[in-house]
Amino acid sequence: MPDLETLWQYICDEFKNKLSTISYNTWLKAVKPIAFSSQTLVIEVPTALHKDYWKANLSKQVVSLIADSIGQKITVIAKLPDEPDPLLNNSNSSKNNVHPRTKVSDSRPTFMRETKLNERYTFDTFVIGKGNQMAHAAALVVAEEPGALYNPLFFFGGVGLGKTHLMHAIGHQMLANKPQAKVKYVTSEAFANDFINSIQTKRQEEFRKEYRSVDLLLVDDIQFFADKEGTQEEFFHTFNALYDDKKQIVLSSDRLPNEIPKLQKRLVSRFKWGLSVDITPPDLETRIAILRNKADADDLNIPDDTLSYIAGQIDSNIRELEGALVRVQAYSSMIHLPISTSIAADALKNLKLNGKSNEITISVIQDKVAKYYHISVGDLKGKKRVKNIVIPRQVAMYLARELTDASLPKIGHEFGGKDHTTVIHAHEKISGALNSNSELQREINDLKSKLKK
């Protein structure tokens, strides 16, 4: 009887030959083998969609693989991370985490047809994190098996979180698998314009032929169908024709179909036939990974702590996150200094000040920080080098840089005439420590919220 590790390695080796790299990375690498007893293999999968996919497809294949090789019929159970291990009380089970989750990294974008797919938006450049893992897996399923499992696939979620990127990635992947496939990507507005033009130019037949002969139709931002009665009517027929033909349809919106105002009920119900999957904002780790990828792609040399700093500033929109990196890069080349946390802080200062209270001044910060750490403002401005004063002083300088638009010399001046390099040092010290020191994170957050009240 093989042990868990040997068994899993064997399964992985077999699937490596059977699946494309990207599918292998998504369905096998993202899985942790948990336990193996005489009859049961338990694996942990990251999302409900992985669980479904294993149940519907991969479990059977593993069962027959094992039956062929060791002549034993086993059951495969896929569980989610928060579900209990069904074999937990079974003393025969062996536990091991063989494969850590890794991101998909090896799909090849294909050449561009007249489909207007953005070359940069591939599975290869898409960073997988908690908020988009299920959407990514669903995207891969429809790219590999269009029209079969999730039709339509409906992505919803906030602005700039990767819906368009995933739609293009599906198109690229489908063309990589099947270069003759007809892939069409449009925004809902482009669909509406094409439709209206076709009426004006009396070329409706052509319009219908164009839209109803595709293998994959990707329609972005369908919330803009609201209010467009005629377009909705036409789209309804396009949808039906493609669906009946088992062609894949992928839609995106900033909200669920039933929350889109003035969307016809029959469209809402059709959009719910397949799978709706949301994308939520990325956590800090994912944001750092996205920035790291982008910096590497652009050949930028940026220290890790600077990337974490930038990722810490923008937490809900990846387009803005990328914009922040561009801004930092532009600023550093403008002043001819290499990118550092301090340069990033300067470059992003105005950005961060947007929407923040103007009443936060250096003296208000000093007052709050002194009270918070039970020391005097005089100590903050003074020269004492004891730890219980040095750290609050650095925290206060850090907050002064973060929350006010005062220049470095001005901050130095307000802290008892210190040099601007002392302020830079304090800022770098605190932003570096914030990455690993959760106590300090809590204190800074507390202070920030007190200051913004």
Ligand SMILES: Nc1ncnc2c1ncn2[C@@H]1O[C@H](COP(=O)(O)OP(=O)(O)OP(=O)(O)O)[C@@H](O)[C@H]1O
């Ligand atoms: N997981 C990710 N990995 C790498 N880049 C990402 C990821 N998610 C989003 N991006 C990038 O962020 C930018 C915005 O993404 P995208 O345009 O796909 O967002 P969206 O959800 O379609 O937004 P909107 O609602 O405004 O249409 C793009 O440049 C995209 O490449």
